[in-house]
Amino acid sequence: MLDAPGPWGTGPFKLVQGYSSIKNVQSVIRKTPYSSTWFTIEEERSPLVVLEANEQYWNKKKRPRLKNVIFRNDLTVEQALDLCMNREGEVDIVSKITPEMAQLVRGSRYAKLVNDGGNRIxxxxxxxxxxxxxxxxxxxxxxxxxxxxxxxxxxxxxxxxxxxxxxxxxxxxxxxxxxxxxxxxxxxxxxxxxxxxxxxxxxxxxxxxxxxxxxxxxxxxxxxxxxxxxxxxxxxxxxxxxxxxxxxxxxxxxxxxxxxxxxxxxxxxxxxxxxxxxxxxxxxxxxxxxxxxxxxxxxxxxxxxxxxxxxxxxxxxxxxxxxxxxxxxxxxxxxxHALYAVNKHVDFKPYRTSLELLDTEVNEHHWSRP
Known part of the structure; x- marks a missing residue:
């Protein structure tokens, strides 16, 4: 949940705009000894969630390589994939793409497929x-x-x-x-x-x-x-x-x-x-x-x-x-596998357990570079 100023998660970035929150309900598995689980019933996100590099991050040897990260929640996966594959300056990374989508990415002019071990079975x-x-x-x-x-x-x-x-x-x-x-x-x-x-x-x-x-x-x-x-x-x-x-x-x-x-x-x-x-x-x-x-x-x-x-x-x-x-x-x-569509000028290094961008960077040909 990101619903207040950061830093959040691993700490390299801090939240500067927007929010991302979830609503859960509890189910009791057993009473003695007590154990329960939580199920997500609603996910609420602002159209944009903006993070910026945390200059006070404790690990000086592993500072983020990106100045800003913008999560676009105003797009469907299909819309985001279309922008990543066919244009520059709109979407650089699309996560959780399907195997069918991965086949399309391979023929893209602007995007490449990143394929890594996932976090589910x-x-x-x-x-x-x-x-x-x-x-x-x-x-x-x-x-x-x-x-x-x-x-x-x-x-x-x-x-x-x-x-x-x-x-x-x-x-x-x-x-x-x-x-x-x-x-x-x-x-x-x-x-x-x-x-x-x-x-x-x-x-x-x-x-x-x-x-x-x-x-x-x-x-x-x-x-x-x-x-x-x-x-x-x-x-x-x-x-x-x-x-x-x-x-x-x-x-x-x-x-x-x-x-x-x-x-x-x-x-x-x-x-x-x-x-x-x-x-x-x-x-x-x-x-x-x-x-x-x-x-x-x-x-x-x-x-x-x-x-x-x-x-x-x-x-x-x-x-x-x-x-x-x-x-x-x-x-x-x-x-x-975890599958991502990634702009060809972005060096995306995925983490297998969550979407982390600490080690991700862009090269001199990226659209954001002067």
């Missing part, structure tokens, strides 16, 4: 609360993971702008377990394990997801239907329904009416990664956990959380990810 949480299907059975969870062709999914849904997940830690994170590989696509073994897990012959696999992930989920459903030889249904959650669905999962008072929920949680840093992805999907205070608390997971997670030595922390974070992998506790899909 796309994965599925299994509904372990169900009575008729036992997702506490590892064979069933593994069967569904074996039925996914991740590389094909990435190429068709994201034009290759993603990395397959081995478990829940992206390969570019500091605590990615060395040697861990994505689960192979193996339809015949998947069908064998599905049979051993006693999947009912007349039962459809029910997948739910926000509408923004519709392309991914429909392709995933086709893969699962073909590999497992079962019916697969898809429920896309409309934006005006998302809050209600999120609260049902987070508050854990009702049994959701889906088998797998596809979600895209995000992280704010890349060490101790399970504090974001693994906790959110599986932890005792995870808003996306859909099943009883997992004691073995909680023990490993607490050991990681109590570690103060960085190297030990990274090792224990790897232990969490390996355990989640070995138990196939989630449906592991992929980690999308």
């Amino acid at each position: 796309i994965a599925g949480t299994f509904n372990r609360y169900l009575d008729d299907i036992d997702f506490n059975n590892r064979k069933l969870r593994l069967a569904i993971n074996l039925a996914v062709n991740r590389n094909e999914l990435i190429n068709q849904a994201f034009y290759g702008y993603a990395e397959p997940l081995s478990a829940l830690t992206p390969s570019w994170a500091f605590d990615y377990p060395e040697g861990l590989k994505p689960i192979d696509y193996h339809p015949s073994l998947a069908r064998q394990l599905l049979k051993e897990a006693q999947w009912p012959n007349d039962r459809a696999l029910r997948i739910a997801a926000p509408k923004k992930l519709g392309k991914v989920v429909n392709l995933l459903a086709s893969q699962l239907k073909e590999a497992l030889k079962i019916d697969v249904s898809v429920k896309l959650i409309l934006p005006n329904e998302e809050l209600r669905w999120k609260r049902v999962v987070a508050e854990k008072r009702l049994v959701p009416n889906w088998d797998i929920l596809i979600a895209d949680p995000y992280a704010l840093f890349y060490e101790g990664t399970p504090a974001y992805f693994h906790r959110e999907l599986l932890g005792a205070d995870g808003a996306l956990r859909a099943g009883p608390i997992l004691p073995e997971f909680e023990q490993l997670f607490k050991e990681m959380g109590s570690e103060i030595d960085k190297n030990e922390l990274l090792e224990k974070a790897e232990d969490v990810d390996r355990y989640v992998y070995d138990e196939a506790l989630a449906l592991f899909l992929f980690a999308p």
Whole structure:
């Protein structure tokens, strides 16, 4: 939230005009011990948010290279992309562009594509609360993971702008377990394990997801239907329904009416990664956990959380990810890249955890230079 004079965030810049604020609502996950989560229901921003370099920034060796930064909130992503690609002096950086947009940027006269590791993953949480299907059975969870062709999914849904997940830690994170590989696509073994897990012959696999992930989920459903030889249904959650669905999962008072929920949680840093992805999907205070608390997971997670030595922390974070992998506790899909359209005369150095401009600078050919 930026609603008063700065400096804000990392401190290199201070707010001099405009505001950016959000409104959240709270959902209680459990009362004893107390834990809750917050969902954003409204984002309010002034048309322009202007930052200027903070000359009193404490780190004199790492001062911002830009004098001013203007965030334009008066444009849609499509409008901003058009100005960045086809004109100069209007928009220099467009964040959160889609893979489809990235294809267009490659042919632009004025813009280039910047492609970096992102701060979110796309994965599925299994509904372990169900009575008729036992997702506490590892064979069933593994069967569904074996039925996914991740590389094909990435190429068709994201034009290759993603990395397959081995478990829940992206390969570019500091605590990615060395040697861990994505689960192979193996339809015949998947069908064998599905049979051993006693999947009912007349039962459809029910997948739910926000509408923004519709392309991914429909392709995933086709893969699962073909590999497992079962019916697969898809429920896309409309934006005006998302809050209600999120609260049902987070508050854990009702049994959701889906088998797998596809979600895209995000992280704010890349060490101790399970504090974001693994906790959110599986932890005792995870808003996306859909099943009883997992004691073995909680023990490993607490050991990681109590570690103060960085190297030990990274090792224990790897232990969490390996355990989640070995138990196939989630449906592991992929980690999308962060994609930006950037003016060709801007040296943009993205941060993987947030939009930071501390290290960004422009060359002598930039339109702002005399």
